[in-house]
Each structure stands twice: as structure tokens, then as C-alpha cells.
Amino acid sequence: MNALACSGCGSAEDAAGGGFITNCGHVLCAQCFSRRGASERCVACGRERIKTLSKEATLAHSKYSTLIANPMALLAKAKEAHTFQSSNTDLALKALRRKNSDLTRCVQRIFRGCSRYY
Numbered sequence: 001m002n003a004l005a006c007s008g009c010g011s012a013e014d015a016a017g018g019g020f021i022t023n024c025g026h027v028l029c030a031q032c033f034s035r036r037g038a039s040e041r042c043v044a045c046g047r048e049r050i051k052t053l054s055k056e057a058t059l060a061h062s063k064y065s066t067l068i069a070n071p072m073a074l075l076a077k078a079k080e081a082h083t084f085q086s087s088n089t090d091l092a093l094k095a096l097r098r099k100n101s102d103l104t105r106c107v108q109r110i111f112r113g114c115s116r117y118y
Contacts, residue, residue: 006028007043008032008035008043023050023052026045
């Protein structure tokens, strides 16, 4: 499954095979990129003075790799993290409840011992 499509023409095939990513967040196929000519204006949104990188150069940089990652793989990682955090939260709550009941029993013993003096 390819999640990328050209923001200019909507073609998934062209954007998948090559293309460019703009700093305004658009993916452009080679045809739409060349359509803009010498202009520094995005064909998708019209923003001026944009910067573009080829997808290959962008993918080499890990900062951008999550932009085009498989969404199902990202969801699986998020679910794994949620499961881990939930189980750790449950363990922490059990420990706090146990500590709370231990402290409650100690306080009750102290008050029982002090009550004979009042």
C-alpha cells in the first residue's frame, strides 16, 4: 500500500516512483515539480519561496522518514506503546494501593495505642 500521492495532480504512481517533498508539506511528482519552472512557488498551495528536496534525499534523513512511513506500522507501534504503558500503570496503581493500606493500618495502630492516654 502506498500512502503517497502527488499534491499537484493526485497521481500516486508518479509520486511513488520519485518526486519531491516541499517544506510546506506537499509531495510533488516530477511532472508537477517541472511545471512550476523557475518559480519558487508551490503548485499545490501557492506558497512562495519554498524549498524542495528529492524524496530519496529526504528519506535518507531520519527526521523525515516518519512522514511517509506505513500508517499501519505506526499504529502497531502506538498500540504496543499503549499496552506497555497501561500494564505499567496498572502495576504502579497496585503498588500504591498496597502502600496506602499498609500506611492506613499503621496509623490505626498508632491511634489505638494513643487512645488510652486521652
